[in-house]
Amino acid sequence: MESLANLESFVRSAELGSFSAAARRLALTPAAVSRNVAQLERHLGVRLFLRSTRRLSLTEAGERFLGNVSGGLASIQAAIADLSGAAGEPAGTLRLSAAPAFARDHLLPLMPAFLARYPAVLPDWHLDNRQVDLIGEGFDAAIGGGIELAPGVVARRLAPAHLVTVAAPGYLQGRALPRHPGELAEFDGLLMRSRQSGKLRQWQLRHASGEEAALNLRPHLLLDDPEALRHCALLGMGVALLTMADVAEHLERGTLLRLLPDWHVDAGPISLYFASQRLLPAKTRAFVDFLTAHFETEQLARRFCATQ
Known part of the structure; x- marks a missing residue:
């Protein structure tokens, strides 16, 4: 009878195409994953992978074996996760990804209450303005927008990602307020540059009536970080386009x-991404339920909506 560790190492390596990616997903070292697969091959008496310095590919026998065991492995993992969740408190390292500004404003303040309820869980936050590969990089959950829904990943909508044009009162003092996006060309623009391409982001504003118009601010300062963009707007340096999630509190304060x-x-929804419900560990389920309950209680979907 093969060990679950050996089978998990084989299936994840086959799905992700490398021992390193499988190791991140399983919280093991690449050497341990490679050793588990090698042990499985010895027990079965067949080679499951063709290995090279650049890639890992399944042999014909490996493809056949993957098709036979992957469904059964999922059922075993689901049974273990269900039993573990019912038998005790959520526990273990919880790897989470989110944008820095959103995490600092809306997620990290929840951690004292979350940890008081689940002291055996260790949140491991990775704050970065990028779309992560949830499965390949071994994250239990990610909060953001536009993350690809790979097999085994689901998204739960938390709130809309609406962006609005904002400026500090001091900057607007003595200026005639624009009535149409075309008039923004007379204002100093604090503009977002893509970290990947280095190009300025292009946006289309939409009116409540359905009319659309391009955002056309006069470039005054270029940035690649939304939190820095917000800070410059607060300093009175010009007009910025930012998400309601980033500016709601400042709009309320004035x-x-x-x-x-x-x-x-x-810009679509702000979503909570995690592995499919059937295989959800107790620690991840606890976080998903905690976060969604907070968004509902605080009515953050309404607060982050630009049309309310």
Whole structure:
């Protein structure tokens, strides 16, 4: 009878195409994953992978074996996860990914209450403005938008990702407020540059009536980080396009003012991404339930909506 560790190492290596990626997913070292697969091959008496310095590919026998065991492995993992969740408190390292500004404003403040309820869970936050490979990089959950829904990953909508034009009261003092996006060309623009391409992001604003118009600010300062963009807007350096999630508190305080209140950019939803419910560990389920309950209780979907 093969060990579950050997079978998991084989299936994840086959799915992800490398021992390193499988190791990140299983919280093992690449050497341990390679050793588990080699042990499985010895026990079966067949070679499952063709190995080279650049790639890992299945042999014909490996493809056949993967098709026969992957479904059964999923059932075993689901049974273990269900039993573990019912038998005790959620525990273990919880790898999480989110954008830095969103995490600092809306997620990290939840950690004292979460850890008080689940003291055996160790949240391991990775804060970066990028779309992560949830399965390949071994994350238990990610919060953001636009993450590819690979097999085994689901998304739960938390709130809309609406972007609005904002500026500090001091910057707007003595200026005529714009009535249409075309008038923004007279304002100093604090603009977002893509980290991947280095190019300026292009946006289309949408009116409540359905009319669309391009955002056309006069470039004054270029940045590649939304938190820095918000900071520069607060300093009174110009007009910025930012998500409601990043500016809602400042709009409520009056430290930022919204221009063109009937116009916004709809960038899709802010979602919570995690592995399919059937295989969800107790620690991940606890976080998913905790976070979604917080968004519902605080009505953050409504607060982050630009049309409310």
